[in-house]
Amino acid sequence: MGSVSESVSESVSGQMVTVFGAYGHTGRFVVAELRARGFVPVLSGRDAGKLRELAASAPGLEVRPASVDDPASLDRALDGVDAVINCAGPFAVTAAPVIEAALRAGIPYVDVAAEIEANLDTFTHFADRARAAGAVIVPAMAFYGGLGDLLATAAMGDWTAADEADIAYGLSSWHPTPGTRTAGTVSRERRGGRRVRFTDGRLDYHDDEPTLLKWPFPDPMGTRAVVGEFTMADVVTIPSHLSIPEVRTHMTTEAAGDLSAPDTPAPTAADDNGRSDQTFLVDAVVRSGGTERRAAASGRDIYAVTAPLAVEAVQRILTGRTRTVGVVSAGEIFDAPDFLRALSPHISYEYYGTGGVSVL
Numbered sequence: 001m002g003s004v005s006e007s008v009s010e011s012v013s014g015q016m017v018t019v020f021g022a023y024g025h026t027g028r029f030v031v032a033e034l035r036a037r038g039f040v041p042v043l044s045g046r047d048a049g050k051l052r053e054l055a056a057s058a059p060g061l062e063v064r065p066a067s068v069d070d071p072a073s074l075d076r077a078l079d080g081v082d083a084v085i086n087c088a089g090p091f092a093v094t095a096a097p098v099i100e101a102a103l104r105a106g107i108p109y110v111d112v113a114a115e116i117e118a119n120l121d122t123f124t125h126f127a128d129r130a131r132a133a134g135a136v137i138v139p140a141m142a143f144y145g146g147l148g149d150l151l152a153t154a155a156m157g158d159w160t161a162a163d164e165a166d167i168a169y170g171l172s173s174w175h176p177t178p179g180t181r182t183a184g185t186v187s188r189e190r191r192g193g194r195r196v197r198f199t200d201g202r203l204d205y206h207d208d209e210p211t212l213l214k215w216p217f218p219d220p221m222g223t224r225a226v227v228g229e230f231t232m233a234d235v236v237t238i239p240s241h242l243s244i245p246e247v248r249t250h251m252t253t254e255a256a257g258d259l260s261a262p263d264t265p266a267p268t269a270a271d272d273n274g275r276s277d278q279t280f281l282v283d284a285v286v287r288s289g290g291t292e293r294r295a296a297a298s299g300r301d302i303y304a305v306t307a308p309l310a311v312e313a314v315q316r317i318l319t320g321r322t323r324t325v326g327v328v329s330a331g332e333i334f335d336a337p338d339f340l341r342a343l344s345p346h347i348s349y350e351y352y353g354t355g356g357v358s359v360l
Contacts, residue, residue: 011319013038016081020066020098021088023050025177025267026112026142029274029307030087031058037311044077045088068094074101083314086111089179090186091118095139099126103135108317112142112306115183117190119145119236120203123327131326138328141313143280143302145233146330147347148249150340151284152238153331154351155295162288164246167234168215168226170281171255175267177303184259198235201245215250218296218350221281226250241332244286267303275301293354297340299347308346312339 017034021027022043031054034041041061043051048065055061066073078084078101086098091113099122102109113119122139130137140146148167156162176184194205211228230251238247258264267276281298299305313330316322322333330339340349 012315014040015083015318016040016042017314018042018044018064018077018081018084020044020077020084020086020094023047023054024087024089024179026179026303026306027087028054029304030085030112030310031061032273033307033311034314037315039311039314042077042081068097071097071101074098075104078102078105078107081105081107082318083108083110085310085314086113087310089113089115089183091115091139091183092121092186092190095122096125099137102137103129103133106133106135108136108138108314110138110141110310110313110317112146112310113140113183114142114144114180114233115187116196116203116231116233116236117187119233123236123240127327134325136317136322136325136328136333138313138317138330138333140233140237141310141330142233142306143309145237146309146313147282147297147305148232148234148284149237149329149331150334150336151282151295151297152234152242152244152286153336154340154349155284155286155293156242157293157353159286159288159293161243162286163244164248165238165242165244165284165286167232167238167247167249168217168283168285169230169232169249169251169255170215170217170221170224170226170283171252171302172277172279174255174258174302175264175276175278176259177266180259195229196231196235197229198231198239198247199245201239203235212253213250215283217281217283218294218352225253227253227256230256237329237331240329267301273304275304278302280305291354294352295340295350296352297343297347297349305343305346308343312342 031041046067051063064077066077088094119139213228215226232249270277283296
């Protein structure tokens, strides 16, 4: 008798998933992960030449060029497929048109957006329509936004509310892709150069200077310097379904410095799977009254690990392992601890329960 994972793989074998932005850095990881799980990726995006080049590296993959300003081309890209994963940023430009196409096609939509405002737009503009249609739209199903939300949800356990949540990102380095830089530029322009935080139950745009903190990461990382309130997409995903009025995210100073430096190169492959040598530890702490709960995940390459996050989401949606419909974050639609455990060997997941975690 086969294992549960083998049975699930068999149940999705041959199902078609369009990857929009397939030739991008993250898109290539997503295509490879889909193929490894028995899905049939359909390659899409605006650059037909890059799509054909990618298809040539893995014979049998179908190419369907499409552009977000051409709805008919998006309809062709999604025709007859079972789901779509949007890997093409900036998502402020691509998310809405691809979601509209997914709604027309009647298929689930997942994206890997790290842009705070783009994710907020998805929740704001599509929540009612998606719920009414019984559609599934999962934004930020990625390292930023998705993983932190899953960890915070797992840490909550049986709590229905908490006073605050902190997600600390322990990155050894951060070599941003061109797409990351473009998305960051778009977000800064939308904010008018201001910073953003989630406080008192809402997003607050401000001009306060960043602060440095010491964060006690689990061993073996230990206490490290972080840029406090280095705000990521978790401030959209976590409050979308968890009653937590204060949500903060922090970033190790080395990684923040890499991202801000204009001459930091893009990531380079350090193994046969194309992963860089970057490592990460994501530490989620939720507090209620005087009690704290904690969950953490560690692994390698934030872009590469986005692929199993997004593809695991699609696999669970298509096999009915979901809790609700509409525009939903990872922690709301999936069983968070089970999802995190399923990501092995891509990440190591630890739940620490109640403990004495504090910001030093």
